[in-house]
Amino acid sequence: MKIQRTSYLEQIIHQHQVHPICALLGPRQVGKTTLARQYAALFKKPIFFDLENPVDLASLANPMLALQNLDNDLIIIDEIQRLPDLFPVLRYLVDQRPYKFLILGSASRDLIRQSSESLAGRIGYLQLPPFSLQECPDLTKLWVRGGFPPSYLAGSDQFSQTWRQSYITTFMERDIPQLGFSIPPQLMRRLWMMLAHNHGNILNMSDIGRSLEITHQKVRTYTEILTGTFMTRLLEPWFANISKRQVKTPKIYIRDSGILHSLLSITQYEELIMHPKLGASWEGFALEEVVKLFGAQDNELFFWATQGGAELDLLLLKNGKRLGFEFKYSQNPRITPSMHSALEDLRLDHLFVIYPYPKTFPLAPLVTACGLGTPEFFGLPKVQTK
Numbered sequence: 001m002k003i004q005r006t007s008y009l010e011q012i013i014h015q016h017q018v019h020p021i022c023a024l025l026g027p028r029q030v031g032k033t034t035l036a037r038q039y040a041a042l043f044k045k046p047i048f049f050d051l052e053n054p055v056d057l058a059s060l061a062n063p064m065l066a067l068q069n070l071d072n073d074l075i076i077i078d079e080i081q082r083l084p085d086l087f088p089v090l091r092y093l094v095d096q097r098p099y100k101f102l103i104l105g106s107a108s109r110d111l112i113r114q115s116s117e118s119l120a121g122r123i124g125y126l127q128l129p130p131f132s133l134q135e136c137p138d139l140t141k142l143w144v145r146g147g148f149p150p151s152y153l154a155g156s157d158q159f160s161q162t163w164r165q166s167y168i169t170t171f172m173e174r175d176i177p178q179l180g181f182s183i184p185p186q187l188m189r190r191l192w193m194m195l196a197h198n199h200g201n202i203l204n205m206s207d208i209g210r211s212l213e214i215t216h217q218k219v220r221t222y223t224e225i226l227t228g229t230f231m232t233r234l235l236e237p238w239f240a241n242i243s244k245r246q247v248k249t250p251k252i253y254i255r256d257s258g259i260l261h262s263l264l265s266i267t268q269y270e271e272l273i274m275h276p277k278l279g280a281s282w283e284g285f286a287l288e289e290v291v292k293l294f295g296a297q298d299n300e301l302f303f304w305a306t307q308g309g310a311e312l313d314l315l316l317l318k319n320g321k322r323l324g325f326e327f328k329y330s331q332n333p334r335i336t337p338s339m340h341s342a343l344e345d346l347r348l349d350h351l352f353v354i355y356p357y358p359k360t361f362p363l364a365p366l367v368t369a370c371g372l373g374t375p376e377f378f379g380l381p382k383v384q385t386k
Helices: 006-018 032-040 054-059 063-067 086-096 113-118 139-145 157-178 185-197 205-212 216-228 257-263 278-294 337-346
Strands: 021-025 046-050 074-078 101-105 123-127 232-235 251-254 301-305 311-318 321-327 350-355 361-364 367-371
Touching: 006 021, 006 032, 006 123, 021 032, 032 046, 032 074, 032 101, 046 054, 063 086, 086 101, 086 113, 139 157, 139 257, 139 278, 157 185, 157 257, 185 205, 185 216, 185 251, 185 257, 205 216, 216 232, 232 278, 232 301, 251 257, 251 278, 257 278, 278 311, 278 321, 278 350, 301 337, 311 337, 321 337, 337 350
Parallel strands: 021 101, 021 123, 046 074, 074 101, 321 350, 350 367
Antiparallel strands: 232 251, 301 311, 311 321, 361 367
8 A cells, every 4th residue: 555645745846946955854754765765756867865874874974075076956865863964065065056955854953953054045844744634534543553654554453553662662762862862761761651641731841850750851851852853742832911820831742643552552443442541642633633734833833721721722823813623532522611712812713623523513603513534624724714
């Protein structure tokens, strides 16, 4: 089974129409290299450097000598975070000749700071997430296994679980050290599991720090590393200009539902629906689908909560609109006082309740219940709001 990711291919083409360098970022094993090779097939003379290959890594030990005389029409460099000193060289090269670079990285540009500092105005960023419902319409399978291609496409749930467990171990024992961070793997595993059990909740770094016998500053640092490598999402709070006391601490999510389920030792759907984190798992899964659907950036995503109990799972600021989202694992979602508060206090253009059944219907003026994965859900970016 092969899943085409045509929309991301088109986005790379668009980025290269604007910038000489396109950075394709995303977690390891999400399909960046496969997509890059599909893009390379559009060129007459591409060349590929994989910095996990010792030969390619050695060939770029003197990058100016290796790259400045190439006559290839596309130069691809994979796992760029392993050689961040390349960025000033890339800047010099694209300023001298019409080179076209596609660089692939398994860390965010905040962790690869040299790219934003050295290549301002010359580079466009594109994030490749795991598979979405637009690409894989089997909602239950995608929810249970997550969207990493080897996990989703595995021959069975057990094979998928085995792959994810190996992925988690490799990430902690190899990937994090390769980024230059010295964190004991067992400590990181314990932290990651604690974050999984706090998935969808306010992140209390002091409590976690006491449990792990480390400072809350280290909890923040390690959590930000997981966020910078696309493993977790720190959803920041939105502060409305109202008199109510509001929550000012971020919420934590494990971004891929399959990774979350592995950390919680959930292998099959039958185990998931009996698990106490069922509702939180649905919230995180549906939230990520909304993020992918809208192509939303981190600075467009917030949650909102007051000390009095009013809350909104997701506030999306997009194209001048304020869209609210609640995620309910329920057959019969209902309007709540909290939703009324969010509509009024946040001045929402519309509020959508995303639930797991294939029916869309109004709950109240400006409030719509929408089934995840339905045609109406995929049409949300084009919905006309007030």
